[in-house]
Amino acid sequence: MILQTATALTQPDVAADTVGHSDFPLSCQWFAAHQWQPFPFQLQVWQAVTHGQSGMLHATTGAGKTYAVWMAAIERFALKKTGKSDPEKAPKSARRKAITQPLTVLWITPMRALAADTERALIAPVEALNLDWSIGLRTGDTNSAERSRQSKRLPTALITTPESLTLLLTRQDAAETFDSLKMVVVDEWHELIGNKRGVQLQLALARLRRWQPQLITWGLSATLGNLQHAMDVLIPNASNALLVQGKLAKNLIIDTLLPPGIERFPWAGHLGLRMLPQVVEEIESSPNSLIFTNTRSQCEIWYQALLEARPDWAGLIALHHGSLDRNVREWVENGLKEGTLKAVVCTSSLDLGVDFLPVERVLQIGSPKGVARLMQRAGRSGHAPGRASRLTVVPTHSLELIESVAAQDAIAARNVEPRESPQKPLDVLVQHLVTIALGGGFSADDLLAEVRSCYAYRQLTDDEWHWALAFVRHGGESLTAYPDYRRAIPDEHGVWHVPDAHLARRHRMSVGTIVSDASMLVKFWAKGASGKSLGSVEENFIARLKPGDHFLFGGRLLELVRVHEMTAFVRKATGKKAAVPRWNGGRLPLSTELANAMVARMDSAAHGHFDGPEMHMIKPLLQVQSDWSALPTNSNLLAECMQSREGWHLFLYPYAGRSVHLGLASLIAWRAGKHQPNTFSIAVNDYGLELLSATPVDWETMFKQDIFSTDHLLIDVIGSLNAGELAQRRFREIARISGLVFAGFPGAHKSARQVQASSSLFFDVFRKYDPNNLLLSQAQQEVLQQELEIDRLSTTLQHLQSKQLQLMHIKRPTPFAFPLLVERFRESSSSEKLADRIARMVADLEKAAGGGAYMPQESVTQQAKFNMQEKVYKKRERVRKTGLPSGVAHSDSSQENTTPRRTRIIPPKPRHGF
């Protein structure tokens, strides 16, 4: 059932009109007096909860979701059960109150900071109504005094994280602990549903429901495309559940910061420093701003650039990203909360968890990559009911003008990305088995039914289940000799337990599904001793520096003093020039929703429609594209062929995001190579792909054949890409989650490289001696699903088949082709050659465009030089590492979790019969 509610009510009389003032429950009256008039959707939630119904509440950030559910919980469980509040007594802090009411409500948030904020929010009404409820917080930050208090008895409402909940399930007395639980609330469910953390939570909730079949479950979500699925995953038998959409008349304004002129605006590039003066102006004109960047190094660079432009802002602006030390980050968050900071440059680290912050202005530097992300970030401003949220996109190259306007279209049409639950990840299941074996033990049949009640495991086969049991019993076929892998064993009654206290401890220390990268701590070195911690950087970045070298980190210029035990000690440095660390993060491909909106804009441009200032501005560039070649449309697939000194180029623009393009390019190269032996170089970006061959290819004929066929897709993709190597990288995470590899005691600083080495060892051993190990196939599945987006590739292929091919022979690279050329050059083998090449290309382009009209890329040459250096470094590293004992396959940690930017493919020689 879907209920759609009307516009927000800000006038008290309207609210009273709608919900009936006299029917106000006590808790609602409290809200009426202290907070605001309830929105209709809040009352819907209230009605459902007081009738014992589960459901999901979807509304924009800042709409009051937390209070909607909380006041309902109070009404149902505090006021009805324990009688009226007692206004005579002096209120006592609910945080320290003696526990008279047992654990009733469990509140789960994906972040510690959010948990702390939530605690503050929940306490207020409990104290004001003077309920005999106690509120408590349980995360990794909870101190030992509070922990021991909680180990005796949990508070009435416990706020926690998925990981901490799982840890509670490892308690021997878990069943009694949750005996009195009545309701679970999962906050920011959209953040969890699509990943393994969400699966871990699904398993934990199934456990709680076994003990409490009547458990009321509520999910809170924002910015999600597939609400029904999200509810189905959270609540089994969701047909009885209620989906409430709080439709607020929230104004979401997305606009674009236009460059002064399109003529000198780059065709490629990602930093966007060209826009610095305009951005400074925007920051100036507003009391406080958040400036989102897409990567951590970009964040550092922009912070520095802003300071250089406005030295008087020192102390007024700050930066925030995931590699900075927690203290630094908390300082920044507090500065935002208190309004003492004028601007913060950040990454997604501030997407969530900064509720109740007074931010006026949000800027997004570079591509937003997805609709949901942009909405989420826009929601950081005007974070209160009735106030407009505004976000301004700052393009870093010309085509991002279209991306920005496309994002506005997608938001207007509410085309938000869906998120799907992963399908039966066995590493998470294996971890869960040990968790439950610890938490009182299990009998196999009962637990199987419970596990299958989770959406992610609803199709778990008997074979898979027995494999998982065998795996926790003796580590599968190849590890039976090792006692460390006998983690759970059935007793004579068939109840599985963990046989060994040592293994139990190790398991508790490995709970969770987040696997971190290899990194090194950065600390100050003062007077011969270790000082304040600043954060962490990639091992391999530090390895490239020698003592005395300067680098930029956390907004400071630092000098490397020494490296000792996985810590880089630094001191403050002076000067101007420094290296900026590059972290290896995940890659965010352009989402389907945003890409489709872009193609739609391109299509209308091809038909002569240029609506809005962005399209108007980019018109001359699209004119060049269409003069030299053509524009892609909804019905046409644009392909461009070009001959250069390098060979024969094919450019194709499917607009399907970089990971699909990588798979697609490899596939085309592979299939083309079957018809005609050839060697291809590949380059991809979010908009298209390039195939470069040494000999000409008759693409026209080739496209008429089965090159876009979805037949044998899996086989061809696995064959064309080195899927085995990709799977090995994936396996590191699986090995950690499934408990094969122990990351060591906290603070022991076992190198993540060691973890990598041992997981590679397991990978090889399994492949040799236990090829049916299901964790191997899981690794391959994950590569196909997540890194290559095989489903999206398949739909892209179908889509391409239905399109009319428009093959253009071009004389020079078009505005669309140019960024792809640059992408490939970035790893060119000779920087001198590259410098010449770029210069020549720019000159050619300018000539072609009628004199000095286009400047495609800023500082490509220096960039190439740096890459060159890195390449030499990596090569040296590889040589150094060949000293490893044979049999221990090694994979460079800098390469983890990344798909190759460029692959050279040499397809197989045609076999007989072809």
Added chain:
DNA sequence: GACCTGCTGCGGTGTG
């Protein structure tokens, strides 16, 4: 002196 792609999130032990 170089110089610039790739995000985020959690958790845990030891014992006189």
